[in-house]
Amino acid sequence: MSQDSRQSTGSSPEARGASELAGTSSGSEWLSRYSGSLMGVFGTPQRVLVRGQGCYVWDADGKQYLDLLGGIAVNALGHAHPFVTSVISSQLATLGHVSNFFTSPTQVALAEKLLEVTGAPAGSKVFFANSGTEANEAAFKLARRNAGTAEEPRTKVVALEGAFHGRTMGALALTAKKAYREPFEPLPGGVVHVPFGDVEALAAAVDRTTQAVFLEPIQGEAGVVPLPPGYLAAARKITRDAGALLIVDEVQTGMGRTGTWLAIEGSGIVPDAVTLAKGLGGGFPIGALVTFGGENSARLTAGQHGTTFGGNPVATAAALATLHAIETQGVLANVRAVGERLHAALGALPEVAEVRGRGLLLGLDLVTPAGVPEGANLAAAVVDAALEAGFIVNAPGPRTVRLAPPLILTAEQADTFVAALPRLVATAAERLTAEKETK
Structure with a gap:
């Protein structure tokens, strides 16, 4: 460079x-x-x-x-960054905001690019938000759609001790730190936190009542603590056996932060969803939920979630420019x-x-x-x-x-x-x- x-x-x-x-x-x-x-x-x-x-x-x-x-x-x-700032300026001078009643070429192109760089399989889709906590809110709602049946309902979500998934109410329920949580309780229910890195504790907590497991490959707010070797593969097997979703929060670790597009690259797992934000827009606010596979991508349907600003032309242009520079420089x-x-x-x-x-x-x-x-x-x-x-x-x-x-x-x-x-x-x-x- x-x-x-x-x-x-x-x-x-x-x-x-x-x-x-x-x-x-x-x-x-x-x-x-x-x-x-x-x-x-x-x-x-x-x-x-x-x-x-x-x-x-x-x-x-x-x-x-x-x-x-x-x-x-x-x-x-x-x-x-000269390329990113020029793209943002050009896009804002052309078309700045259109609401979610319309789409734009930059929105579609960015979704396609994210599916490419994340290695998402056929049928995968993207939802755009404005931040990491909003991406995790969308993922929480995705988890709630894995509700089971009337005879065997699913009501539980599992997260890890030390986790930080955001400060809005749903994401805060997934976040472990008591100082963040306690002033705003009661939070959305059904969330259980298990000891970090303990496969046996995870296996004991995940059963047929579990909607999803949320985890970060590296816990940033806890002090930059990576999951132990083999944990991701174990989590994938445990969730698949129980019919629960595995949702990976790559808000901080994704988009090149660890030297690969995603921190889970090389782990051998395919999650049910990944959340992204932070580095995705190169400084411009944007977040994304990437759902892996057609079944997961169909869980949220028209009217069940939305955002006014998410995926607007300027934010998606900024992210496209950022990904292009990462890829080519x-x-x-x-x-x-x-x-x-x-x-x-x-x-x-x-x-x-x-x-x-x-x-x-x-x-x-x-x-x-x-x-x-x-x-x-x-x-x-x-x-x-x-x-x-x-x-x-x-x-x-x-x-x-x-x-x-x-x-x-x-x-x-x-x-x-x-x-x-x-x-x-x-x-x-x-x-x-x-x-x-x-x-």
Whole structure:
């Protein structure tokens, strides 16, 4: 991939206009206005970002950051990718929105492309939504349509402990974290969570009353935790024997994040459905439910589900452009090569206890330095130190740092973070130790 093919100069009139608007106030001024006008569901934003180019972003005060989070695995091609932005602009100038009473060439073409890259068998179909949680809502309704018979009804859905499937009510019922669930209970019923990676527990939970099993090949929010070898094949056999659906949530892992189109590639299984979002639109909001085979594709019929914005011409054009760039610009090979390099280099650092994940979705478990108080959130402190040093990462757990950078990350860019990490951990440890001493 050439540098020109991946990065924009950011000098278009639109980019200059956004930059000029942001330049009217400092970061602190924007944050003050934020607190006065937006709901506090995200807490206080870490920075006010105003511009991006490739794997870098800049804040309202002019500071540059290497983006190793990619909008939480969304910005597959980085920021301001010239091909994607040109396609979006062209489509919006031609036809922006048509509602679900009509279709468009981009919608049809994207559905066909997704069926191709996911390896879906004959009779498979696609439903477009606007996000990952909406894709999982559609999948939940698909599961409910596997209702059994009056004599032998199916009422149960099985998910895994540690799962994160979204925050809307149906997807939240599938999500395991109590802090997310409890404020909104009662949630849609019939969902049972079983221990992660435990085949025997799954087999015990799945029976003729089970509608579906939902799982992620790699649990991102739990700390980038891959399913153990053989689990997917076992889950496929268990669900097939019980007549339950196997629905795979690839919202975070799909569309090249692990170095293949889907993380389940090579597992030997054919699921009943896959959900996609995040990297699919290269930064533009879009989600998708892909149903595998004619029987599953016929479960939801006219009027049983819908969306006003889902699959609109601009979103589907953005996704088509993203998939085209991934396919033609050597992106999957880059993900594998840079991911392996990062995995090996980080794993060799004495500050890192373990590296998990695949491709450019990695979780680093940190070694706790001497003097850091028990229970301290070391990873959060490292995230803060990294931000000050010009790196964007995040902490899904108190000892875990997650990396989900743009898929175009170069080896040289990756190396700068590896070189900086020991210093970042030391800085975080010093601050946590000092805080302990002042209490």
